[in-house]
Amino acid sequence: MDRNEEGALETEAAVVGGGLVALATAHALARAGLQVARIAPAPAPRPPGEALDARVYALSPGNVAFLRSLGAWRRVRTERVAPVHAMRIYGDDARTCLAFDAWEAGVEALAWIAEEAEVAAALRADLAPPVAGACLEVQFGAEAAQLRLDRGASLRARLVVGADGARSRVREAAGIAFCEQPYGQAALVANFECARPHRNVAYQWFRGDSVLALLPLPGDRVSMVWSLPESEAARLAALAPQPLCGEVRRASGAALGALVALAPPQCYPLRRARAARTVGPRVALAGDAAHVIHPLAGQGANLGLQDARALGEVLGAREPLRDPGDVRLLRRYERARAEDVLAMDALVHGLARLFAAQGAPIAALRNAGLALLDRLSVVKNLLARRAMA
Ligand SMILES: Cc1cc2nc3c(=O)[nH]c(=O)nc-3n(C[C@H](O)[C@H](O)[C@H](O)COP(=O)(O)OP(=O)(O)OC[C@H]3O[C@@H](n4cnc5c(N)ncnc54)[C@H](O)[C@@H]3O)c2cc1C
Missing domain, CATH: 3.50.50.60 (FAD/NAD(P)-binding domain)
Incomplete structure (x- = not known):
């Protein structure tokens, strides 16, 4: 300088x-x-020892390639990163599912889940x-x-x-x-240990006015991002660990079995x-x-x-x-x-907006849309490609 x-x-x-x-x-x-x-x-x-950072990102393959080209990705410890091999996105009812698979897209992983502190x-x-x-x-x-x-x-x-x-x-x-435009929602972020193996699947549930994502972390752990109306997010954030785990388990249809909270949740207003x-x-x-x-x-x-x-x-x-x-x-x-x-x-x-809208006709429409999208391989591939850039 x-x-x-x-x-x-x-x-x-x-x-x-x-x-x-x-x-x-x-x-x-x-x-x-x-x-x-x-x-x-x-x-x-950084959190001590094996403890994971609460700020966890799903990095696209395009960005992992960018980080690799900068010489940074080789410094990210493999044991701190989880590849996403599949995604399962559910609508208001458990039968409506949009599925993405890495093998179908011809890539090693749809995304890589990594802690912000590790990549930084x-x-x-x-x-x-x-x-x-x-x-x-x-x-x-x-x-x-x-x-x-x-x-x-x-x-x-x-x-x-x-x-x-x-x-x-x-x-x-x-x-x-x-x-700026506030969504009137907040995201609750926390890491959990799960009783059932996640098998490197990222799950997402669009239910009424909330979106719950459970992303695979190394080992039998998952990172949660749960977007909810602000008052509901504040109610859940104030719960003791066990009732909170019960709520997440219920909202996820117990897909990953019993959960144990690894740290208190953090709450981010969304805009x-x-x-x-x-x-x-x-x-x-x-x-x-x-x-x-x-x-x-x-x-x-x-x-x-x-x-x-x-x-x-x-x-x-x-x-x-x-x-x-x-x-x-x-x-x-x-x-x-x-x-x-x-x-x-x-x-x-x-x-x-679509998933925040209330009422049975809208719910039926969006679920039909999700099911249709799952069958339209061209549109689905376009979406996947954009998310992987
Ligand atoms: C709940 C939640 C979950 C998310 N999950 C994902 C995900 O899975 N994948 C994904 O891609 N994105 C995700 N995001 C989005 C992601 O967090 C942000 O888009 C990303 O952090 C933006 O990075 P940034 O570096 O631009 O800003 P920030 O992360 O906000 O960093 C800004 C930096 O600038 C510094 N700074 C500010 N002012 C000054 C100053 N005057 N002088 C010097 N330094 C300054 C701050 O200290 C900070 O270091 C999520 C967001 C939320 C809320």
């Missing part, structure tokens, strides 16, 4: 954020030949430590952006990437509007949000800073990793001497991502 005459740090690209998206972006930009400075808080301490540590291993823990303010100028950092530090960068989550300070400083633009002069947004979607398809972090991939590709293909903060160049990234983000948001939002 260089210092200018006033002693301030100077770099080509500054990546703000400490999550998977920021870490992958820092790798992708370095691979594109840019000098990169990271601004990220210290990572949270793997990504951090080959990156230089952050230059600061927080970005307090950004001023965008014609020649460079000026970042005010914690502990009185400052940094000049030609490009600032805001991968700093839904409450992005970079987005705010760039004056980019963020349109849909979208930045009006994902780029501007000297700024690009990635991950939740640019778009937040319902977690029912487990695609939020996947979209963010695809952003990192696309931004790296655009900057890697830039003409020699081209300013990385040039908005005309950055628009190539915005265009490259627009369709995928829009399509995934529309699909996930449509499903969330």
Whole structure:
């Protein structure tokens, strides 16, 4: 990193954020030949020993290939990762089932379930430590952006990437509007031990106004993401471990037998949000800073990793001497991502609305749709391919 005459740090690209998206972006930009400075808080301490992180992601094969190309996936310990060999998605009645199988799709796994902390540590291993823990303010100028950092530090960068989550300070400083829409739902997240082996099947139940997912973890353990109306989520979050296990077992039709909670559940309010633009002069947004979607398809972090991939590709293909903060160049990234983000948001939002709608006729219609989809192999393959990108 260089210092200018006033002693301030100077770099080509500054990546703000400490999550998977920021870490992958820092790798992708370095691979594109840019000098990169990271601004990220210290990572949270990991749970001791064999205990699993509550934040668990279903990573698409496309993103696992991306992480592999960055050299990070080989650092993820195999015993901390579970491949998903099949998915079973149930409608309001147990007879309606949409099935996806890895062998049918001709892939090794439909997704890989991994803890955020494990993947983040793997990504951090080959990156230089952050230059600061927080970005307090950004001023965008014609020649460079000026970042005010914690502990009185400052940094000049030609490009600032805001991968700093839904409450992005970079987005705010760039004056980019963020349109938010609460779902009136919250997601309850917890890990369980299960009495019956999961056989690497990911289960999902769309029932009335809730969506329950049980994702396979290494060993006889599963990760739960249960999206529910806020009041119901709060009621379940307040239950003692045993009654909570009973509720999850009932809602899952006892598919995995008796459950034992491995830690108290965590509760996340759910919303849909979208930045009006994902780029501007000297700024690009990635991950939740640019778009937040319902977690029912487990695609939020996947979209963010695809952003990192696309931004790296655009900057890697830039003409020699081209300013990385040039908005005309950055628009190539915005265009490259627009369709995928829009399509995934529309699909996930449509499903969330369809299954939140009450009444017997709607339930019958959506179950018929699910059963029909299971028989339409072309549409089913298209859906699977999009989720695996
Ligand atoms: C219940 C639930 C389950 C989910 N399951 C899945 C799943 O299975 N698969 C999937 O793909 N997605 C899933 N998602 C979505 C996923 O969690 C998000 O899309 C993803 O975490 C977004 O990553 P991010 O790095 O953009 O943002 P974040 O994870 O929010 O990270 C933002 C980072 O920026 C840092 N930061 C913020 N402000 C500053 C600042 N001023 N200076 C420096 N750093 C800053 C924060 O500390 C943090 O490190 C789920 C979401 C929920 C709510």
